[in-house]
Amino acid sequence: MADYAHPEVLVSADWVAENAVNPGVRIVEVDVDTKAYEEGHIPGAAGWAWNTQLCDTVQRDIIPPRVFEELMAGSGIGNDTTVILYGDNNNWFAAWALWQLKVYGHGDVRLMNGGRKKWVAEGRDLTIDVPTFSAAPYTVSGGDSSIRAFLADVQKSVADGGHEMVDVRSPDEFSGKILSPPGLPETCQRGGHIPGASNIPWAKACNDDGTFKSRDELDALYSAAGITGTKPVIAYCRIGERSSHSWFVLNYLMGLNNVTNYDGSWTEWGNLVGAPIERGASA
Amino acid sequence: MKMKPEDYDETTIELAGWPVRLISYKLGEKYICKADNVSPGANIARGEGATKEEAEAKARELAQSRLSQTRTQAL
Numbered sequence: 499m500a501d502y503a504h505p506e507v508l509v510s511a512d513w514v515a516e517n518a519v520n521p522g523v524r525i526v527e528v529d530v531d532t533k534a535y536e537e538g539h540i541p542g543a544a545g546w547a548w549n550t551q552l553c554d555t556v557q558r559d560i561i562p563p564r565v566f567e568e569l570m571a572g573s574g575i576g577n578d579t580t581v582i583l584y585g586d587n588n589n590w591f592a593a594w595a596l597w598q599l600k601v602y603g604h605g606d607v608r609l610m611n612g613g614r615k616k617w618v619a620e621g622r623d624l625t626i627d628v629p630t631f632s633a634a635p636y637t638v639s640g641g642d643s644s645i646r647a648f649l650a651d652v653q654k655s656v657a658d659g660g661h662e663m664v665d666v667r668s669p670d671e672f673s674g675k676i677l678s679p680p681g682l683p684e685t686c687q688r689g690g691h692i693p694g695a696s697n698i699p700w701a702k703a704c705n706d707d708g709t710f711k712s713r714d715e716l717d718a719l720y721s722a723a724g725i726t727g728t729k730p731v732i733a734y735c736r737i738g739e740r741s742s743h744s745w746f747v748l749n750y751l752m753g754l755n756n757v758t759n760y761d762g763s764w765t766e767w768g769n770l771v772g773a774p775i776e777r778g779a780s781a
Numbered sequence: 782m783k784m785k786p787e788d789y790d791e792t793t794i795e796l797a798g799w800p801v802r803l804i805s806y807k808l809g810e811k812y813i814c815k816a817d818n819v820s821p822g823a824n825i826a827r828g829e830g831a832t833k834e835e836a837e838a839k840a841r842e843l844a845q846s847r848l849s850q851t852r853t854q855a856l
Contacts, residue, residue, distance in 0.1 A: 530824045531824040531827060538784060538786070538809075586824065588822065621785045621786050621789070622785070622786075623784070624783070624786060624808065625782060667821060668821045673856060674856055675853050675854055676852070676853055679820075679823045680825070680848050680851045681818050681851060689854050699820060735821075740821060777856055778856060
């Protein structure tokens with residue numbers, strides 16, 4: 499992990515096994531499959547459900563600051579706690595949680611490289627025992643909105659070409675052949691992509707065991723598609739979670755400056771009246 | 782109570798015309814199987830059973846049902 503721009507944002511499964519009971523560390527599982535935590539999780543780990551605890555369930559948005567504070571406090575996480583996130587599917591939703599923690603300015607949050615997949619494949623300990631935590635005081639102060647792109651930012655970028663835009667969905671979603679990942683509900687009325695976007699599916703950043711590819715491999719992957727960081731980069735997908743993973747890669751592993759996650763993503767853009775779109779495969 | 786996952790297995794099949802990855806393992810007294818759609822890798826079904834075959838059959842059945850509802854658009 500030494501070649502990454504910020505190797506400190508990743509920990510290994512061995513590190514987690516050795517530090518899971520460290521009082522200054524909190525392990526948290528966030529999965530695509532929201533039943534995975536109750537099936538068995540790393541001993542001592544908290545579990546967050548992405549669809550109820552990390553989303554505003556009324557207004558489409560990430561959770562508001564006060565709810566975020568309650569989630570952190572209730573998980574025994576203080577402002578100085580080192581938070582280690584892991585999850586299934588190559589840390590897909592764990593990366594989304596990490597991005598939210600950074601939006602709210604949490605200092606030390608990292609991913610367990612390889613996520614749940616590697617932990618399970620290696621036959622490491624799991625438990626169904628749900629830990630209890632003493633509430634910790636937690637206060638959101640400031641935060642970092644510079645890592646989030648909103649609709650107006652994307653509209654401006656489409657108009658003036660001021661960004662490198664990367665669509666991290668599958669090639670079939672990018673082309674417009676399908677409106678959602680196979681087997682999942684459709685969330686937009688049109689297929690296609692934002693004009694000018696390059697297509698680099700998020701999971702290409704990972705090895706078969708769920709760990710991240712090397713720095714050289716990541717640099718080659720993105721530069722081949724024209725994502726070099728010479729302009730600010732906007733990443734998007736369908737609802738902003740896959741692109742959180744790519745944001746993590748671009749920002750922390752490759753060290754590009756000024757990378758944002760457009761969490762409105764295709765579900766927002768693809769449903770906008772009058773918004774320009776393109777169809778077809780990546781150039 | 783701690784448990785160790787055993788018999789981890791990963792295979793790719795095709796259902797309803799789409800590639801599907803099946804990941805199965807034994808945890809405690811039961812087998813668990815998860816099906817994802819390979820690209821992008823979203824979890825689409827899971828199954829549990831006393832045997833690997835039973836867990837996989839449940840996951841396959843649900844995955845088949847969900848994938849068969851995926852519409853494709855002419856480009």
